[in-house]
Amino acid sequence: MQVNIKDIEAFDKPYRASFVNSLGGFKSLVLVGTEDATGQSNLAVFNSLFHIGASPALCGLVVRPDSVERHTLGNIMETGFYTINHVKEEFYKAAHQASARYPKSVSEFDATGLEKEYLNDFKAPFVKESHVKFSMEIAEKIDLKINGTILLIGKIQDVYFPEACLGQDGFLDLEKAGSITVSGLDSYHKTHKIARLSYAKVGEVPREIVEI
Amino acid sequence: MQVNIKDIEAFDKPYRASFVNSLGGFKSLVLVGTEDATGQSNLAVFNSLFHIGASPALCGLVVRPDSVERHTLGNIMETGFYTINHVKEEFYKAAHQASARYPKSVSEFDATGLEKEYLNDFKAPFVKESHVKFSMEIAEKIDLKINGTILLIGKIQDVYFPEACLGQDGFLDLEKAGSITVSGLDSYHKTHKIARLSYAKVGEVPREIVEI
Numbered sequence: 001m002q003v004n005i006k007d008i009e010a011f012d013k014p015y016r017a018s019f020v021n022s023l024g025g026f027k028s029l030v031l032v033g034t035e036d037a038t039g040q041s042n043l044a045v046f047n048s049l050f051h052i053g054a055s056p057a058l059c060g061l062v063v064r065p066d067s068v069e070r071h072t073l074g075n076i077m078e079t080g081f082y083t084i085n086h087v088k089e090e091f092y093k094a095a096h097q098a099s100a101r102y103p104k105s106v107s108e109f110d111a112t113g114l115e116k117e118y119l120n121d122f123k124a125p126f127v128k129e130s131h132v133k134f135s136m137e138i139a140e141k142i143d144l145k146i147n148g149t150i151l152l153i154g155k156i157q158d159v160y161f162p163e164a165c166l167g168q169d170g171f172l173d174l175e176k177a178g179s180i181t182v183s184g185l186d187s188y189h190k191t192h193k194i195a196r197l198s199y200a201k202v203g204e205v206p207r208e209i210v211e212i
Numbered sequence: 213m214q215v216n217i218k219d220i221e222a223f224d225k226p227y228r229a230s231f232v233n234s235l236g237g238f239k240s241l242v243l244v245g246t247e248d249a250t251g252q253s254n255l256a257v258f259n260s261l262f263h264i265g266a267s268p269a270l271c272g273l274v275v276r277p278d279s280v281e282r283h284t285l286g287n288i289m290e291t292g293f294y295t296i297n298h299v300k301e302e303f304y305k306a307a308h309q310a311s312a313r314y315p316k317s318v319s320e321f322d323a324t325g326l327e328k329e330y331l332n333d334f335k336a337p338f339v340k341e342s343h344v345k346f347s348m349e350i351a352e353k354i355d356l357k358i359n360g361t362i363l364l365i366g367k368i369q370d371v372y373f374p375e376a377c378l379g380q381d382g383f384l385d386l387e388k389a390g391s392i393t394v395s396g397l398d399s400y401h402k403t404h405k406i407a408r409l410s411y412a413k414v415g416e417v418p419r420e421i422v423e424i
Contacts, residue, residue, distance in 0.1 A: 001375035002332075005368065008269050015382035020266035022384035023346060023371065025240030025298060026393035026403060027263070050239070050262045052274055053359040054232035057220050060274075062264055086237060089406055093418055100412040111414075120214075134235060140358055146351055146365060147265040153358060156217065159235065163213035170227035171396045172234035180406065181238035181393055183386045186421070187408045191238060191393060191401035194301055198398070200312040202323075206305055209398070 021047075022184040029182040031095055031114070032061070033083040033125040034075035041116060041125050043108035044072045045098045047182045049084065057156035058139065059084070062149050071104050076152065080138045081123045085130035086179040092188050120158055131177045134159040167211055171196070233259075234396040241394040243307055243326070244273070245295040245337040246287035253328060253337050255320035256284045257310045259394045261296065269368035270351065271296070274361050283316050288364065292350045293335045297342035298391040304400050332370055343389045346371040379423055383408070 008016060028049040035041045048062035063073045076082050087095045094112040102111055109116045115128035122135045136154035143150055165173045175191050182188055196209035220228060240261040247253040260274035275285045288294050299307045306324040314323055321328045327340035334347045348366035356363055377385045387403045394400055408421035 001378065002370060002372050004370045005269070008368065008371070009267070011382060013267070016269075017266045018379075018382035019384060020269045020368065021263055022382075022386060023269075023296075023344070023368065024261055024263040024271055025242060025386065025391055026238055028237030028239060030237060048262050049236055050260050050272075050274065051233055051236040052356065053361060054229045055221070055225070056359060057217065057228075057232045057235075058359060059236060060262075062262065062272075084235075092406065093409065096409045096418050097412050100414045100416075102414055132235070140356075142354065144264065144352075144365070147268065147270060149265060151363075153356070156220065156232065156235065158214060158216045159220070160214050166213065167230075170223060170230035170234075171399065172231060173399075174234060174237065174395045175399075175401060179237055181403060183403075184383045184408075186410070187383065187385075187387075188406040189387060189403035190406055191395075191403055194304065194392065194400040194402055196396075196399045197305065197308045200309050202312045202314055204312075206308050 018184055026181045026183050026189065029087045029095070029180055029188070031085040031087060031098060031127050031130065032072050033085060033127060034072050034081070035079065035124055036075045037078050040104065041107045041109055042071045042075055043098050043112070043114065043127070045095050052153060059136065059154055059156065061152045061154070063152055064149050073150065073152070076138055077141070079123055082136050082138070082154065083122070083124045083126045084134050084136060085127040086132040086174070086177070088129065088131060088178040089180055089190060091129050092180060096186070119160065122158065126160075132161045132172070132174065132179055230396055238393045238395050238401065241299045241307070241392055241400070243297040243299060243310060243339050243342065244284050245297060245339060246284050246293070247291065247336055248287050249290050252316065253319045253321055254283045254287055255310050255324070255326065255339070257299075257307050264365060271348065271366055271368065273364045273366070275364055276361050285362065285364070288350055289353070291335055294348050294350070294366065295334070295336045295338045296346050296348055297339040298344040298386070298389070300341065300343060300390040301392055301402060303341050304392060308398065331372065334370065338372075344373045344384070344386065344391055
């Protein structure tokens, strides 16, 4: 089946959002924890986290200024800090509920029942239930004029994860850690590992990497 | 277990790349098809595709200018066009092999055995084996000075997918279509759907969306 750009533009808004969000494939599912200068905390769910580089260790996040995520954006610009928390199956419904339009005076930690945790004196709250999480310092804010969204680039600070999930070569086994993935706007999925493959070289067939 | 930014900086390069790439969660896995002005084709595997917006329909891609992906970047800047092709389990090893450092004169289609397909007179090749794929026109190139990578923003043009995977509300069921996901640099995963959840509202518990 084929649809073109004119068809997409003619879809009604929720249909188009659902369709176009599906095209990007399976995505990272994380909760972003922040607080404002007065200590009012906020938690928001994102599916736009992406890797930018390992040295320095950088991640990007796309923020829509017209959504509830504006609390996240406001807090990050106010304090410079935020936390990224992977989502597990055990609390994906609470993570999803964090996307409801709560007023700024309501902390999504209270509204969803997820537990706030402060680690290593960092100025933003973590999600206690999350098994893979890290603190971030804002490095750059880029306005994407093409559609009015904002790209936040942050530097990874402290990383917390289960020791049993760290491989000999630095690979962190997210499936073992229980991190889940999302597709479209609202479809949640567990994963089932096919294999890890060795570094690809011209003229060689990639081998499966087996952890001992 | 905890590691901090100093630990990460002290990791050796491959270990650091593997570790930091794991933190971003499960990612979109796609093959990007391009050709240069003479018609020499190229295929590269990416795990940095991300959704930017639905109206206009935009996706972003992070490109590293010092890697084999420079052929992709060069071709896109030369012609303005590229294709995005989801990866299925049936050909994930060929997709992985496309990341080997082939010279520009070698098409990764030939090297990996994936079949080139031209659709609707579009000026870049698709992967025939791919079930969800779309054509893209470059809209913006942003140099990320923080680490020398490049963010390419493209407009979605024609989209091809199995009709049976399209839901009543515009949701495209990627799990049904057989799209897979990647974590870290080289770990490939199938998915297992937990549920879709209804739009989150304050004071309501999200319902599971069941397709009829």
